[in-house]
Amino acid sequence: MEQGLVVTQLDIQPGECIKVKGKILSDAKGFAVNVGKDSSTLLLHFNPRFDCHGDVNTIVCNSKQDGTWGEEDRKADFPFQHGDKTEICISFNETEATVKLPDAEFQFPNRLGMEKIEYLAVEGDFKVKAIKFS
Numbered sequence: 001m002e003q004g005l006v007v008t009q010l011d012i013q014p015g016e017c018i019k020v021k022g023k024i025l026s027d028a029k030g031f032a033v034n035v036g037k038d039s040s041t042l043l044l045h046f047n048p049r050f051d052c053h054g055d056v057n058t059i060v061c062n063s064k065q066d067g068t069w070g071e072e073d074r075k076a077d078f079p080f081q082h083g084d085k086t087e088i089c090i091s092f093n094e095t096e097a098t099v100k101l102p103d104a105e106f107q108f109p110n111r112l113g114m115e116k117i118e119y120l121a122v123e124g125d126f127k128v129k130a131i132k133f134s
């Protein structure tokens with residue numbers, strides 16, 4: 001998954017929101033939105049997979065601590081289609097991260113007890129149009 005947008009030096013606090021607006025490529029295999037401390041320590045790796053890493057139409061979520069992946073969490077719902085324009089809103093608190101989409105919402109535990117988000121990266125077949133921090 002090629003490297004796309006990377007934003008560092010953030011100071012996103014619990015309750016604040018990271019909004020990533022963009023378009024899923026028409027031939028997307030997968031994309032990921034990563035938030036955390038840095039590329040090696042992620043509160044959340046949000047990875048919709050159309051057809052990659054052995055998964056089809058599956059959202060895989062995970063954490064990463066000092067470069068080591070945690071246990072994957074596969075979501076039942078897959079509210080994405082090739083070519084979709086969408087907005088992904090990520091917020092968190094001391095217990096969990098929440099991913100809000102136009103037609104779905106997912107939670108993922110804050111396994112690392114992260115207290116602020118300093119890092120955002122978008123990888124793969126997703127063309128970022130705008131990002132907003134609120």
Ligand SMILES: C=CCO[C@@H]1O[C@H](CO)[C@@H](O[C@@H]2O[C@H](CO)[C@H](O)[C@H](OCc3cn(-c4n[nH]c(N)n4)nn3)[C@H]2O)[C@H](O)[C@H]1NC(C)=O
Binds near residue numbers: 053123
């Ligand atoms: C079945 C036995 C092996 O399990 C598989 O193990 C794979 C490797 O760990 C798992 O894929 C990784 O799953 C991680 C989340 O748990 C990440 O999604 C990881 O991709 C992250 C990534 C790759 N890249 C990347 N690849 N190439 C480039 N330039 N960048 N950037 N970020 C994927 O490569 C994959 O999800 C996992 N599948 C299952 C069913 O467990």
